[in-house]
Amino acid sequence: MKKKISLRSIAEELNLSKTTVSWILSGQGLSKGFNIDTIKRVNDYASAVNYRPNQLARSLSLGKSHSIGLIVPYISDTFYAQMIEYIEQEISKKNYFLTICCSQGNAKKELELIHVLHSKQVDGIIIAPTDSSGAVVSTLESFDLPFVLIDRFFKERKTNYVVLNNQLAATKLVNQLVANHASKIALVVSDTYLTAIRDRMEGYTSGLKQAGLPVEEKLVISVNRATYREEMPAQLATFLQQQPDVDAILFATHYLAFAAIKYFIQEKIPYTSNYQLACFHQTEALDVLAPGMLVAQMPLENMCTEAVHILMDAITNETAEGKQVVFEPTILSL
Amino acid sequence: MKKKISLRSIAEELNLSKTTVSWILSGQGLSKGFNIDTIKRVNDYASAVNYRPNQLARSLSLGKSHSIGLIVPYISDTFYAQMIEYIEQEISKKNYFLTICCSQGNAKKELELIHVLHSKQVDGIIIAPTDSSGAVVSTLESFDLPFVLIDRFFKERKTNYVVLNNQLAATKLVNQLVANHASKIALVVSDTYLTAIRDRMEGYTSGLKQAGLPVEEKLVISVNRATYREEMPAQLATFLQQQPDVDAILFATHYLAFAAIKYFIQEKIPYTSNYQLACFHQTEALDVLAPGMLVAQMPLENMCTEAVHILMDAITNETAEGKQVVFEPTILSL
DNA sequence: CTGAAAGCGCTAACAG
DNA sequence: CTGTTAGCGCTTTCAG
Numbered sequence: 001m002k003k004k005i006s007l008r009s010i011a012e013e014l015n016l017s018k019t020t021v022s023w024i025l026s027g028q029g030l031s032k033g034f035n036i037d038t039i040k041r042v043n044d045y046a047s048a049v050n051y052r053p054n055q056l057a058r059s060l061s062l063g064k065s066h067s068i069g070l071i072v073p074y075i076s077d078t079f080y081a082q083m084i085e086y087i088e089q090e091i092s093k094k095n096y097f098l099t100i101c102c103s104q105g106n107a108k109k110e111l112e113l114i115h116v117l118h119s120k121q122v123d124g125i126i127i128a129p130t131d132s133s134g135a136v137v138s139t140l141e142s143f144d145l146p147f148v149l150i151d152r153f154f155k156e157r158k159t160n161y162v163v164l165n166n167q168l169a170a171t172k173l174v175n176q177l178v179a180n181h182a183s184k185i186a187l188v189v190s191d192t193y194l195t196a197i198r199d200r201m202e203g204y205t206s207g208l209k210q211a212g213l214p215v216e217e218k219l220v221i222s223v224n225r226a227t228y229r230e231e232m233p234a235q236l237a238t239f240l241q242q243q244p245d246v247d248a249i250l251f252a253t254h255y256l257a258f259a260a261i262k263y264f265i266q267e268k269i270p271y272t273s274n275y276q277l278a279c280f281h282q283t284e285a286l287d288v289l290a291p292g293m294l295v296a297q298m299p300l301e302n303m304c305t306e307a308v309h310i311l312m313d314a315i316t317n318e319t320a321e322g323k324q325v326v327f328e329p330t331i332l333s334l
Numbered sequence: 335m336k337k338k339i340s341l342r343s344i345a346e347e348l349n350l351s352k353t354t355v356s357w358i359l360s361g362q363g364l365s366k367g368f369n370i371d372t373i374k375r376v377n378d379y380a381s382a383v384n385y386r387p388n389q390l391a392r393s394l395s396l397g398k399s400h401s402i403g404l405i406v407p408y409i410s411d412t413f414y415a416q417m418i419e420y421i422e423q424e425i426s427k428k429n430y431f432l433t434i435c436c437s438q439g440n441a442k443k444e445l446e447l448i449h450v451l452h453s454k455q456v457d458g459i460i461i462a463p464t465d466s467s468g469a470v471v472s473t474l475e476s477f478d479l480p481f482v483l484i485d486r487f488f489k490e491r492k493t494n495y496v497v498l499n500n501q502l503a504a505t506k507l508v509n510q511l512v513a514n515h516a517s518k519i520a521l522v523v524s525d526t527y528l529t530a531i532r533d534r535m536e537g538y539t540s541g542l543k544q545a546g547l548p549v550e551e552k553l554v555i556s557v558n559r560a561t562y563r564e565e566m567p568a569q570l571a572t573f574l575q576q577q578p579d580v581d582a583i584l585f586a587t588h589y590l591a592f593a594a595i596k597y598f599i600q601e602k603i604p605y606t607s608n609y610q611l612a613c614f615h616q617t618e619a620l621d622v623l624a625p626g627m628l629v630a631q632m633p634l635e636n637m638c639t640e641a642v643h644i645l646m647d648a649i650t651n652e653t654a655e656g657k658q659v660v661f662e663p664t665i666l667s668l
Numbered sequence: 669c670t671g672a673a674a675g676c677g678c679t680a681a682c683a684g
Numbered sequence: 685c686t687g688t689t690a691g692c693g694c695t696t697t698c699a700g
Contacts, residue, residue, distance in 0.1 A: 006677060017687045022679065034685060052453035056399065057677035060390045060692050067433075067454075075422065081415040088409065088436055097454070099401075100434045102422055119386035120401075120431070262622045285619035288596045340693060351671045356695060367669060391693035394676050 005049050014045060021046075025053070059121060067097040068311065069117035071127040073105045078283055079254065079300075080128065083150070086304035087126060094312060096123075105191075105225060107131040111139060118143050124311045128152050132193045146314035148323075150307045152196050158322045160314060162307045166199035166280075167206070169296035169329035173250055173278040174207025176294055176331055182248035182276050183213065186239070188260065189252040190225045200252045200280065219243065223256070232259040233266075251279035254286060261289050287334055296329040303327055339383050348379060359385070393455060401431040402645065403451035405461040407439045412617055413588065413634075414462065417484070420638035421460060428646060430457075439525075439559060441465040445473060452477050458645045462486050466527045480648035482657075484641045486530050492656045494648060496641045500533035500614075501540070503630035503663035507584055507612040508541025510628055510665055516582035516610050517547065520573070522594065523586040524559045534586045534614065553577065557590070566593040567600075585613035588620060595623050621668055630663040637661055 007025075011018045016038070024034060024042040045051075059065040070087060072080040088098050099122060103110035110130050117125055124146040129136045134154050140147045141159075148160035177185055187204050191197050201220075208215050221239050223231045240246065251257035257279035264271035271277065271290075278294035279286070286293060306325055314320045341359075345352045350372070358368060358376040379385075393399040404421060406414040422432050433456060437444035444464050451459055458480040463470045468488050474481045475493075482494035511519055521538050525531050535554075542549050555573050557565045574580065585591035591613035598605035605611065605624075612628035613620070620627060640659055648654045 007679095008677075018678080019680080019688080020686060023686095026679085038685085050449075052449055054394075054677050055454045056390055056394045057692090058679080060388075060394055060676090060694095061678045061680090063692070065390065075419040076412065076415040078410065078412065078415070081410040081412070084434075085409040085436065088434075097433060097435075097450070099431060100418075100422075101431075102419065115384075115386055116389075116431070120389045258618065262618075265622050284592065284596075285623075288599050289619075289622065341695095342693075352694080353671055353673095353696080354669090357670095360695085369669065372669085388693050391676090392695080394678095394692090395694045395696085397676070 005051050006054065010042070010045060010049070010051060014041060016042070025051070064123050064315075065121045066095065067099055067120075067122050069099045069101065069113075069120070069122040069125040069127075071101045071103055071110060071113055071117075071125065071129075073103050073128060073130045075100070075102050077255065079281055082300055083128070083304060086301050087308060090305045090308040094308075096312075103130045105130050107133070107135070111135055114139055114143075118145055124148075124315050126150055126307055126311060132195070146311055146320075148307050148311045148314070150303060152194055155195060158324070160310050160323050162303050162310065162325045163196070163327070164296075164298045164303070165326050165328055166196050167203035169280065169298075169331075170200040170203025170250070171207040171210070172203075172329065172331050173294055173296055174204055175210065177248045177250070177276050177278055178207070178211040178213070180248075180276055184219070184243070184246045185213070185248040185250055186219045186221065186243065186246045187250050187252065188221045188223070188256050190223045190228055190256060192222060197252055204250060219246070228256065228259055232256075233263045236260055236263050237267075246275070248276035248278070251277070254279055254281040254283045257290070257293070258283070258285060261286075265289075282332070282334075291334055293334045295332050295334060297332055298329060299327050339385055340388065344376070344380060344383070344385060348375060350376070355380075359387070398457050398649075399455045400429065401433055401454075401456050403447075403454070403456040403459040403461075404432050404434045405437055405444060405447055405451075405459065405463075406434070407437050407462060407464045409434070409436050411589065413615055416634055417462070417638060420635050421642060424639045424642040428642075437464045439464050441467070441469070445469055448473055448477075452479055458482075458649050460484055460641055460645060466529070480645055480654075482641050482645045482648070484637060486528055489529060492658070494644050494657050496637050496644065496659045497530070497661070498630075498632045498637070499660050499662055500530050501537035503614065503632075503665075504534040504537025504584070505541040505544070506537075506663065506665050507628055507630055508538055509544065511582045511584070511610050511612055512541070512545040512547070514582075514610055518553070518577070518580045519547070519582040519584055520553045520555065520577065520580045521584050521586065522555045522557070522590050524557045524562055524590060526556060531586055538584060553580070562590065562593055566590075567597045570594055570597050571601075580609070582610035582612070585611070588613055588615040588617045591624070591627070592617070592619060595620075599623075616666070616668075625668055627668045629666050629668060631666055632663060633661050 007018050007021055011021045021042055024039050025046055068091060074080055084100060091098055101113045103113060107130050114136060126148050128151040129149060137154060137157055137159055148162060150162050153161035153163050174185060189197055189201060205215050221235055223235055261271060272292055277290055280296045282295045282297050310323050341352050341355055345355045355376055358373050359380055408414055418434060425432055435447045437447060441464050448470060460482050462485045463483060471488060471491055471493055482496060484496050487495040487497050508519060523531055523535060539549050555569055557569060595605060606626060611624055614630045616629045616631050644657050
């Protein structure tokens with residue numbers, strides 16, 4: 001009843017050789033000059049029994065799997081969830097498949113994932129690296145497997161990457177805050193080991209300098225990504241008590257902004273009037289929670305399609321040069 | 335320099351046969367009674383060159399890929415994003431891998447995805463089906479590939495599934511609203527072709543009946559999932575104008591609730607005092623936006639681990655019976 | 669204790 | 685126009 005249907009079984013059924021069937025089903029029937037009847041016979045039979053080649057065998061034979069690996073730190077972070085969706089849409093247009101992995105912000109797990117993806121013979125990898133040592137890049141290079149970094153990268157290394165100009169974005173945000181008459185701007189960050197975050201910090205600093213404002217360590221709140229939900233209220237409370245004249249707050253990420261606003265609401269602090277707020281990456285929740293907030297918007301969809309294109313290029317065209325794309329941020333007011 | 339390292343290359347290097355190396359590396363060295371030195375030699379060499387077997391070849395040979403397919407309608411919906419993360423966590427514990435696909439709410443694409451996953455030789459599939467015809471199930475059964483439905487299912491068919499008791503949940507919500515003195519309860523739904531939504535509608539109806547309240551068609555607002563963001567404001571506006579004495583609103587999904595609240599805020603409608611609100615599935619945004627809202631919480635993490643267990647069972651134990659798990663909702667007040 | 673050889677399902681030179 | 689054959693990299697039976 002449920003007999004496996006394979007190239008061989010088709011060939012036997014039709015009294016042809018595997019080769020013939022293979023050629024025809026891969027569309028090379030005409031160019032190889034097969035008998036039109038044979039072609040039709042094979043095609044008809046194949047679609048009648050709904051034949052699909054075993055992709056494992058096919059990939060093994062061809063040496064390419066038509067699948068690409070994607071590694072992100074967290075899947076359920078809306079930012080990465082959107083990223084995944086955009087990438088999967090772009091990639092599926094090219095009939096590629098995505099094997100999605102989640103490093104959970106753990107550099108060791110991430111490295112292991114790279115090894116596994118490699119052993120699964122993915123044709124390429126897109127990764128938003130959690131690792132900050134560069135081990136990820138070295139490993140990937142040693143595999144000589146095409147890859148592109150997205151959202152996070154290593155400045156010194158001439159790999160493929162697609163990122164946001166985080167420094168400029170932060171500076172622009174500060175500029176705008178200052179233009180709106182902010183005079184004491186706090187910064188809330190997490191994961192300070194990430195280049196992306198460091199850049200935002202630097203952008204903040206240079207924004208302050210441009211405005212002639214003092215750069216003070218005590219204006220920076222640093223929390224742990226792993227525990228920010230719990231930490232945020234206490235940290236914010238003591239901070240705002242110690243710095244009562246802060247009139248603007250810049251959040252390095254959307255989830256930090258969200259957590260802070262949650263705290264403000266719980267404490268009934270009129271945050272929209274007390275502070276000028278600014279953050280990175282627009283989300284639906286912030287849209288409604290923080291009207292007037294300044295947002296450095298990244299062109300995520302463009303970044304994703306660009307990343308896919310670069311990867312595809314590197315896959316097809318072995319000798320493709322490392323390509324670095326830096327997107328400029330758009331500043332918008334919610 | 336970058337010579338491919340394979341079983342064969344190791345064997346040649348060590349002057350052993352592929353077989354020997356294979357046995358040893360798969361951990362059967364001792365039980366097969368290999369020379370302890372040989373074992374050590376092989377293991378040491380393999381880890382020195384960081385050997386990883388080609389999983390494609392391995393899978394082809396073994397007839398199982400150690401990967402399972404996951405199909406969800408949308409990846410960036412927080413609900414499914416969380417689902418994916420939970421499933422990926424559970425599955426990675428068992429050293430399985432996830433191939434995630436996104437049907438985009440398109441039944442045709444979904445069916446195609448099933449075919450592709452099958453041809454990729456996944457060992458099993460977890461799916462939150464978009465299809466309502468049952469074609470998905472029939473196809474899956476014809477492949478005789480283990481699968482489990484999650485979140486959405488087909489009542490009549492005795493497949494594996496893990497779902498929420500949606501009807502009961504809706505009834506409980508209505509009960510609670512009534513207990514809080516609601517007397518005219520509106521219902522907002524989308525995707526009414528889905529069993530899950532239908533069940534929620536029925537639960538709503540029976541809740542009303544239990545309370546002796548009239549069941550009126552005009553109290554039901556139905557929008558399109560594809561366009562709800564645009565539709566919601568207008569629909570809600572005319573509805574509330576026509577039904578000014580509505581004192582409670584039940585949303586069939588978290589995103590509908592969110593969209594409505596967004597509208598309320600924009601229009602400066604004091605929704606928390608004007609209406610009693612209720613919806614399905616807790617989200618971070620609703621937590622802060624709608625204090626006091628009633629939520630039917632699904633034990634998503636449990637559902638996911640359960641789904642994985644059932645699937646694993648079906649994979650290992652060919653003859654496993656269809657297993658149906660219905661989780662009871664918890665009603666909580668934000 | 670170790671190796672030869674067949675096979676997983678498909679592709680693609682090379683013959684004829 | 686069609687078939688033979690080797691091979692992708694690994695597992696596993698069977699023989700020695």
